[in-house]
Every structure is written in C-alpha cells, then in structure tokens.
Amino acid sequence: MAGLTLRNVAKSYGATEVIESIDLDIDDGEFVVFVGPSGCGKSTLLRMIAGLEEISGGEISIGDEIVNDVAPAKRGVAMVFQTYALYPHMSVYKNMAFGLKQAKMPADQIDERVKAAAEILDITPLLERTPRALSGGQRQRVAIGRAIVREPDVFLFDEPLSNLDAALRVQTRIEIARLHERLGTTMIYVTHDQVEAMTLADKIVVLRSGNVEQVGSPIELYETPRNMFVAQFIGSPKMNFFGPDDLSEKGHALLGNPDFVLGLRPEHMAKVSEKDALLTAVPNLIENLGEYALVHCTTPKGTEFIVKTTDFTAFEKSVPANIGADPERAHLFDAKTELRIER
Secondary structure: OOOOOEEEEEEEEOOOEEEEEEEEEOOOEEEEEEEOOOOOOHHHHHHHHHOOOOOOOEEEEOOOOEEOOOOOOHHEEEEOOOOOOOOOOHHHHHHHHHHHHOOOHHHHHHHHHHHHHHHHHHOOHHHOOOOHHOHHHHHHHHHHHHHHHHOOOOEEEOOOOOOHHHHHHHHHHHHHHHHHHHHHHHHHHHHHHHHHHHOOOEEEEEEOOEEEEEEHHHHHHHHHHOOHHHHHOOOOOOOEEEEEEHHHHHHHHHHHHEEEEEEEEEEHEEEOOOHHHOOEEEEEEEOOOOOEEEEEEEOOOHHHHEEEEOOOOOOOOOOOEEEEOOOOOEEEEEOOOOOOEOO
8 A cells, every 4th residue: 555645746738737736645545535527637637646647747656656757557556447448258257357467467366366356346246247247336346346456555536436327326435435444545536526525535635727726624625615616516505605785784794894705505504583684585496305405595686595404394485585594604705815714
C-alpha cells in the first residue's frame, strides 16, 4: 500500500488548460473521492495518476517514488473503468487472470489470486461463465476483481457505477465500501454523484474548472463549505440561497449585511409562525416521497428554493407560507467573492 502526493500538477491540451496547478496529499489507506460537475477535470486527474495521460507540469509521487516517467504497468496502480472492458470470449476466470498471465506469473500463484479475489467479491460460482451471461453488477465485480488480483498499492475507480441501475448502484457502492474496509488499500474514486462521495469517502476533493475548490471530510464539506459552489454541490437537495430582497425583517437581522447571501439547507427549513419567519413564499409543487416531502417554493421576488420536510400537512400548494430555520444552521456568503463568512 502507498499514499500519493501531487505537487503543482497541471495538464494542458495546446492552449487549453484542463488542470491548472493542483497540490494534494492522500494518505496511505485513505478512500478519497474526486467529485465535481462534468468537465471539471476529475477523470483527467485520475488518468494522470494512472499514467494514461502525460502531465504538463508538476510531480506525482506514489509512496516515495516520483512516477512522472514511470509506465502505467509499473506504478503499482490498478484502474476500474466506467465501462467493464471485459473480453467477451473469455470466462470470468480467464478475464481476471489475463493480466497476470501477461506478466508471466506462475500458474499456481495466478490461481490462488483469482480464487481469493472471487471469494472477496462473492463471484466464485461465476468463474466459468462468460461476460454475456452476467448482469451489469456482476460484470462490474469482475472488473474490480481483475484489479484486485494485481494487488496494487492504489486502486483507481473512474465512475464505476454510472452504467448500473439505481438498485445496483446502491448495492455495488456498499460492496466497494466493504472492499476498502477489508483490504485497507488506498483508493481514489471519481464521480459526479455527491451521494456516492458522501457515503464512500474518508476525504472528498471538490473540483471545478481544473481547480480544487475544497478538500475535507464529508461532514466538513457539508457543515462548513468554503464557498457557494461547494455549498450547492455537497448536499441533496442543494443548499438554497437568498438575497436581502427575499427576506423578512428577521431575515435581514440574520443576514446582517446587504452584500451577503444567506444559505439555508432544505432539511433545516420549516413552516413557522409569522414572527419567526425569515421569509414568505408560495409552494408551487409538493413531491411526497414517502419518507419525506420536497416542497418547491418561490419568493415574491422570484427566487426558487426547496424545503425538505417530514410534516406532510404543513404546506398547501399555492397557499403562502411563513418559512424559518434554526439560525445556528444558517450560512453566510459574500455575494461578490462567493466565499463563506465565518460567523
């Protein structure tokens, strides 16, 4: 096992700068998730760590070795891709063993590693099947098994769940978390899904336009987002933002400065009495999801936001409501810089 260090890592395609200058430390055994919107550079960064993309500047170290000029096969990493990339004519066993055979490993060692990985992933009964006889979730487990048999220092996952349906995504996500707990190997996982990031990560790296916006534990990013981008990206539904024109007198007192923006998470908002209201709004859509309801509202100034509630009788569609929140759960941001204001 090994940790990773990135120092001033950059990537350009001609005049187009994809990754600007990233510094990052990943400890041995950590589960780190790169998260961000499409085009933010997260997969490019992962491919540079794997050696599948050349870096334009900086240094990447795995353990104590700078690997800028080290071939991908010699970096001690194993990558699981979004597509399973299995050989259709080979059995599961042969797919998992193929890389080890190419490396001329003795047959008895190959057999031992393949069977051990199959046991970990609960795919032993599938070893003689071909990929076409497997479900999507089973194919992804075979792809993960192919990585496990290499016994890498670092596992790299590039959106491995994006081709699975909702139920399989949850199941496979749990399996990956258990795999990390069992192996204790450093894992770097790329996703655009912040739910995956929150549930899997020891540490989340939020990326935007080739830059790191914030690094921290899931709870740190949820409770103390560095800026408005992170505040909206981490949390589901995303954080609501309100300007002075949206707020009541009580809301203005909480805001404190007309150049600030008030941030409130949907789950921290509720219908309240008029004297406790931070704002007034009209519900225009109520989504009853069984466990909770999402109430889509609009302020008189046209700001749209969501209240997440378990009080299914509190709101009525098209009936104005007074809405408040615990002031201790409120966030303030500078409207110009979008940075969080410490209260």
